[in-house]
Amino acid sequence: MEFKQQVISALQPVLGDNVDVATLTKLIEVPKNSEMGDYAFPTFILAKSLHQAPQQIATDLVAKIDQAPFEKVVATGPYINFFLNKAAFSQVTLQEVLTQKQTYGDQDLGQGKSVPIDMSSPNIAKPISMGHLRSTVIGNSIAKILTKTNYQPVKINHLGDWGTQFGKLIVAYKKWGSEAEVKADPITNLLRYYVKFHKEDVAHPELDEEAREWFKKLEDGDQEATALWQWFRSESLKEFQKIYDMLGVEFDSFNGEAFYNDKMDEVVNLLAEKHLLVKSQGAEIVDLSKYNLNPALIRKSDGATLYMTRDLAAAIYRKRTYHFAKSLYVVGNEQSEHFKQLKAILKDMGYAWADDIIHIPFGLITENGKKLSTRQGRVILLEKVLNDAIDLAKQQIEAKNPTLANKDQVAKEVGVGAVIFHDLKNDRMDNFDFNLEEVVRFEGETGPYVQYTNARAQSILRKSGVSVPDTAEVGLDDPEAWEILKLLNDYPNVVQRALAAYEPSVIAKYSLHLAKSFNKYYAHTRILVDDGQLTAKLRLVKAVSTVLENALGLLGVASPEEM
RNA sequence: GACACAGUGGCUCAGCUGGAUAGAGCAACGGUCUUCUAAACCGUAGGUCGUGAGUUCAAGUCUCACCUGUGUCACCA
Numbered sequence: 039m040e041f042k043q044q045v046i047s048a049l050q051p052v053l054g055d056n057v058d059v060a061t062l063t064k065l066i067e068v069p070k071n072s073e074m075g076d077y078a079f080p081t082f083i084l085a086k087s088l089h090q091a092p093q094q095i096a097t098d099l100v101a102k103i104d105q106a107p108f109e110k111v112v113a114t115g116p117y118i119n120f121f122l123n124k125a126a127f128s129q130v131t132l133q134e135v136l137t138q139k140q141t142y143g144d145q146d147l148g149q150g151k152s153v154p155i156d157m158s159s160p161n162i163a164k165p166i167s168m169g170h171l172r173s174t175v176i177g178n179s180i181a182k183i184l185t186k187t188n189y190q191p192v193k194i195n196h197l198g199d200w201g202t203q204f205g206k207l208i209v210a211y212k213k214w215g216s217e218a219e220v221k222a223d224p225i226t227n228l229l230r231y232y233v234k235f236h237k238e239d240v241a242h243p244e245l246d247e248e249a250r251e252w253f254k255k256l257e258d259g260d261q262e263a264t265a266l267w268q269w270f271r272s273e274s275l276k277e278f279q280k281i282y283d284m285l286g287v288e289f290d291s292f293n294g295e296a297f298y299n300d301k302m303d304e305v306v307n308l309l310a311e312k313h314l315l316v317k318s319q320g321a322e323i324v325d326l327s328k329y330n331l332n333p334a335l336i337r338k339s340d341g342a343t344l345y346m347t348r349d350l351a352a353a354i355y356r357k358r359t360y361h362f363a364k365s366l367y368v369v370g371n372e373q374s375e376h377f378k379q380l381k382a383i384l385k386d387m388g389y390a391w392a393d394d395i396i397h398i399p400f401g402l403i404t405e406n407g408k409k410l411s412t413r414q415g416r417v418i419l420l421e422k423v424l425n426d427a428i429d430l431a432k433q434q435i436e437a438k439n440p441t442l443a444n445k446d447q448v449a450k451e452v453g454v455g456a457v458i459f460h461d462l463k464n465d466r467m468d469n470f471d472f473n474l475e476e477v478v479r480f481e482g483e484t485g486p487y488v489q490y491t492n493a494r495a496q497s498i499l500r501k502s503g504v505s506v507p508d509t510a511e512v513g514l515d516d517p518e519a520w521e522i523l524k525l526l527n528d529y530p531n532v533v534q535r536a537l538a539a540y541e542p543s544v545i546a547k548y549s550l551h552l553a554k555s556f557n558k559y560y561a562h563t564r565i566l567v568d569d570g571q572l573t574a575k576l577r578l579v580k581a582v583s584t585v586l587e588n589a590l591g592l593l594g595v596a597s598p599e600e601m
Numbered sequence: 602g603a604c605a606c607a608g609u610g611g612c613u614c615a616g617c618u619g620g621a622u623a624g625a626g627c628a629a630c631g632g633u634c635u636u637c638u639a640a641a642c643c644g645u646a647g648g649u650c651g652u653g654a655g656u657u658c659a660a661g662u663c664u665c666a667c668c669u670g671u672g673u674c675a676c677c678a
Contacts, residue, residue: 067618335675348678
């Protein structure tokens with residue numbers, strides 16, 4: 039960042055009043071090809087006011103610029119290209135990374151403000167699928183990015199532990215289930231009952247009526263219904279916890295839908311007080327036509343509340359409890375209309391903080407182009423995917439590094455890392471069709487590639503047998519090292535971009551770039567030879583490893599030291 | 602039908618706030634392990650950036666229209 043300032047300072051005096059600092063800062067860019075320089079200033083905008091060709095302007099300006107702080111400044115066509123002083127840049131960058139270690143890239147953007155994140159949110163009695171993986175790992179990564187920029191994330195697992203599906207589940211359990219089955223394998227069997235219910239109710243619509251009755255009982259606190267609900271919930275949570283442990287994700291709250299049951303009346307009353315509630319076809323709705331949105335259902339004709347009612351209660355509860363700066367919802371893109379409605383209603387209720395409600399949508403995972411559906415039993419079980427990935431990682435280790443210590447631990451870190459990284463490396467809005475081979479790939483642009491790169495760096499540091507000094511003179515002048523140094527210097531900026539867009543993929547892509555540039559360097563430069571630059575090279579290696587581990591950490595991916 | 606998201610080489614995707622010959626990875630073909638982990642590196646081949654207008658000195662990037670795909674559209678979440 040401060041190096042860009044050098045460029046600005048050099049240009050300002052020669053530009054005079056022609057360009058103000060703000061536009062100047064905006065115009066300065068990084069050339070695509072680093073052979074053209076480290077920063078560039080395009081002169082087109084001056085052409086009109088100076089009545090000269092941009093090429094001519096560039097040449098004239100270069101002659102006037104104080105070149106002292108730079109390696110060189112040259113005019114290339116209409117561009118002024120700045121080449122930074124590599125020694126100074128390397129010195130500053132390496133020292134920053136090595137002294138700040140894992141705090142490198144930390145920034146106080148949030149001043150400790152609280153940011154609840156609604157994430158993961160699986161449904162009780164249903165398995166965690168690939169769809170939940172997205173919400174879980176995106177939310178988890180955003181939480182880590184928030185912490186790094188001094189916000190205080192609150193990870194909320196808004197469990198789907200209420201709703202008419204529990205009526206269905208109770209009916210199905212009573213008709214076709216057994217206690218022994220549920221105890222043996224809760225999720226599998228509960229899901230089986232649920233799927234069977236949906237098959238049967240096509241021919242026997244009276245089942246739906248029964249389910250509605252049982253859910254009503256549950257809402258009214260009926261003992262049998264409540265006991266079953268609680269049992270299903272606790273068995274399910276135990277199963278979920280296994281997966282969260284594998285993923286290394288922890289939550290600050292498991293307040294799900296049921297938690298808001300006693301907070302619904304207040305919402306309905308508030309809406310009524312503000313005359314926002316309208317009767318329509320027996321139901322109570324909020325009209326949102328002025329926002330060009332469909333009406334939002336608050337209460338069904340039978341008096342039961344809905345998803346929207348609950349989310350309103352949750353939003354208000356979170357504002358009161360956490361006094362949030364922003365309230366995030368990592369929920370699939372197919373629900374974007376819902377969140378628009380939610381914000382619109384909160385705004386109509388007079389809450390200025392409605393604007394701080396932020397939906398972070400993500401694309402759909404399909405299988406053979408079709409949407410996954412628990413109801414139809416078309417589901418990709420996350421646990422199975424993770425286990426498959428771990429098995430494949432284990433095979434890979436046996437083949438490539440059979441003498442490795444704690445193989446099982448590393449296999450877990452690599453396998454799970456592959457799955458998480460695969461999910462985070464692309465723009466979160468991209469849809470993707472599930473393909474196991476693709477997800478657990480270890481070569482090319484993958485998590486294991488980044489992990490492997492770091493393991494190589496760690497290996498060198500181990501074998502060097504020396505402790506690398508945080509401060510020392512550096513004199514790395516080959517272009518491959520220079521690429522790495524520029525990337526290292528860019529990291530804080532990358533973190534900032536990831537935060538601004540709520541995009542873990544920005545971090546993931548950066549880690550791939552850094553890994554790639556290091557592998558290139560590694561392939562062409564022998565590090566462990568004393569050529570007078572040994573210390574400098576080791577410092578570079580250590581800095582790369584530090585930042586790779588940091589970046590992987592922000593994604594929730596482990597960094598094994600050997601693999 | 603309305604709204605939302607997407608449309609870049611065979612496949613999967615990059616391309617930050619519009620800027621200099623559009624970049625990777627898979628897959629294909631060829632090369633590199635007696636030397637720091639070949640989960641790597643190097644090279645070859647492959648693209649009218651959905652289509653058509655417009656704004657601009659400059660458009661993959663902004664605007665509009667259209668085409669295609671996916672999703673959503675009141676008593677599920």
